[in-house]
Amino acid sequence: MSAAELDQALADAYPDPENWPFSTFDRSAIAGGSIACVYRATLVDGTPVAVKLRRPGLRHAMEADFALLESGARWLERLPPLSKVPARRIVRQLGSALLRQLDLAQEGEALAALRANLAEFRFLRIPAPIPGTSGPGALVMEYIEPLDRFAPGDFTNEDRRQIVRNVLQSVYRMLFIDGLVHCDMHPGNLYLAADGLVVLLDAGFVVPLEPKVRLLFARFFMHLSLGRATEAAETVLESAEHIPPDCDTDGFRAEITALVKETYGRTAGQFRLAPFATRLFDIQRRHGVAAAPEFVFPLMSLLVLEGMINDFDVDVDFQGEAIPTLLVALNRY
Ligand SMILES: Nc1ncnc2c1ncn2[C@@H]1O[C@H](COP(=O)(O)OP(=O)(O)O)[C@@H](O)[C@H]1O
Ligand SMILES: [Mg+2]
Incomplete structure (x- = not known):
C-alpha cells in the first residue's frame, strides 16, 4: 500500500484515536497481497503483533x-x-x-475456530487473534517468528514423511470431522517456526461445509480408499444435483467403477488427485450428471495441498492416511 492508502486503511480500521491499540507500528509492510498487507506492530502492553490491513476500496x-x-x-x-x-x-x-475474504473480522473468527478445532495437533501453530483489537478492516494477531520457508531440501526423508502425514491429518480433520476447511494451504501460507512446528496462516479462505456435503465427501473418500468401487459410484450418484431423466445410469456406474478400481490398483504414491478429479468430472460431464457446487471446496483444499505433498513425499499413501479419521467421522452418523 502507498503511504496514503495505509493512512486510509488505518483510519478506516481505527476511527477513534482513543482506541489506537499500538505503542509502535512499523509502516513498512512485511507482506503484501491483493487483498491485504501485513505489518509489524507492538501492543500497548508490549506484545509483538502482526496486523493484517485490508486495502481500501x-x-x-x-x-x-x-x-x-x-x-x-x-x-x-x-x-x-x-x-x-x-x-x-x-x-x-x-x-x-x-x-468474505474482505471481512477481516470474519477471518479473525475463522482463525480462532481453526485454532480451537485443531488444538489437539501439537505440531501445528496457528496465530492467535488478539481480542478487542480487530474489525472488518484489520486483523491483529500474535506475531510468529522466525517463519521459515517450507523447502523439502531442508529435511531428512523421515522428517519429510512425518511432516506430510501431520499436515494430512490436520486436513482430514477439517474435511471429515469439523467441516471447516482451510482451502488455501499453499506454501505461502504454510511455514515452519523456530521450534520446528508447522505454522498455518491466513484464514481468509476458510469455508464451512454443510453436514450433508461433509458426509457424502467422507463416504466417497472411504469407498475410494478401500477400493469399494460400486459403492463409490453409488455415492457419486447420490451426491449429484441433477441426473437427466434419460441418463444411462448403468453406463455411468460402470465408468466410475472402472476409474475407482484402476485407482485402487496403483501403489499409494502413484495416486494423483488432479488427474483423478479430471477424469471423474469428464465422466460426469459426458453423462450430464451435475455435481453439487459445494464439492468444489473440499476438492480445492486437497488440490492446493497436493503440490506441496508431492514435493515432500512422493510415496505418501493419500488415501490410507485418511482411514482413521474417516472411521471416526462416519461412525458419528
Ligand atoms: N501472525 C503472523 N506472524 C508473522 N508473520 C505473519 C503473520 N501473519 C502473516 N504473516 C506474514 O504475512 C504474509 C501474508 O499473510 P497472509 O495472512 O497469508 O495474507 P494474504 O491473505 O495476503 O495472503 C505471510 O505469508 C507471512 O509472511
Ligand atoms: Mg496468504
Whole structure:
C-alpha cells in the first residue's frame, strides 16, 4: 500500500484515536497481497503483533468483477454442452467465499475456530487473534517468528514423511470431522517456526461445509480408499444435483467403477488427485450428471495441498492416511 492508502486503511480500521491499540507500528509492510498487507506492530502492553490491513476500496471493484462473471456464467449455461453445468451457482459460491475474504473480522473468527478445532495437533501453530483489537478492516494477531520457508531440501526423508502425514491429518480433520476447511494451504501460507512446528496462516479462505456435503465427501473418500468401487459410484450418484431423466445410469456406474478400481490398483504414491478429479468430472460431464457446487471446496483444499505433498513425499499413501479419521467421522452418523 502507498503511504496514503495505509493512512486510509488505518483510519478506516481505527476511527477513534482513543482506541489506537499500538505503542509502535512499523509502516513498512512485511507482506503484501491483493487483498491485504501485513505489518509489524507492538501492543500497548508490549506484545509483538502482526496486523493484517485490508486495502481500501476493494469491495466495490470485486463486486463489479463478480457481477461480470455471473453474466458470463449465464451465457455459458445457454451453450448446449454446458447447459447442465450450474455455472452461475458455482460463480456465486466462489464469489461469496472470495468476498468474505474482505471481512477481516470474519477471518479473525475463522482463525480462532481453526485454532480451537485443531488444538489437539501439537505440531501445528496457528496465530492467535488478539481480542478487542480487530474489525472488518484489520486483523491483529500474535506475531510468529522466525517463519521459515517450507523447502523439502531442508529435511531428512523421515522428517519429510512425518511432516506430510501431520499436515494430512490436520486436513482430514477439517474435511471429515469439523467441516471447516482451510482451502488455501499453499506454501505461502504454510511455514515452519523456530521450534520446528508447522505454522498455518491466513484464514481468509476458510469455508464451512454443510453436514450433508461433509458426509457424502467422507463416504466417497472411504469407498475410494478401500477400493469399494460400486459403492463409490453409488455415492457419486447420490451426491449429484441433477441426473437427466434419460441418463444411462448403468453406463455411468460402470465408468466410475472402472476409474475407482484402476485407482485402487496403483501403489499409494502413484495416486494423483488432479488427474483423478479430471477424469471423474469428464465422466460426469459426458453423462450430464451435475455435481453439487459445494464439492468444489473440499476438492480445492486437497488440490492446493497436493503440490506441496508431492514435493515432500512422493510415496505418501493419500488415501490410507485418511482411514482413521474417516472411521471416526462416519461412525458419528
Ligand atoms: N501472525 C503472523 N506472524 C508473522 N508473520 C505473519 C503473520 N501473519 C502473516 N504473516 C506474514 O504475512 C504474509 C501474508 O499473510 P497472509 O495472512 O497469508 O495474507 P494474504 O491473505 O495476503 O495472503 C505471510 O505469508 C507471512 O509472511
Ligand atoms: Mg496468504
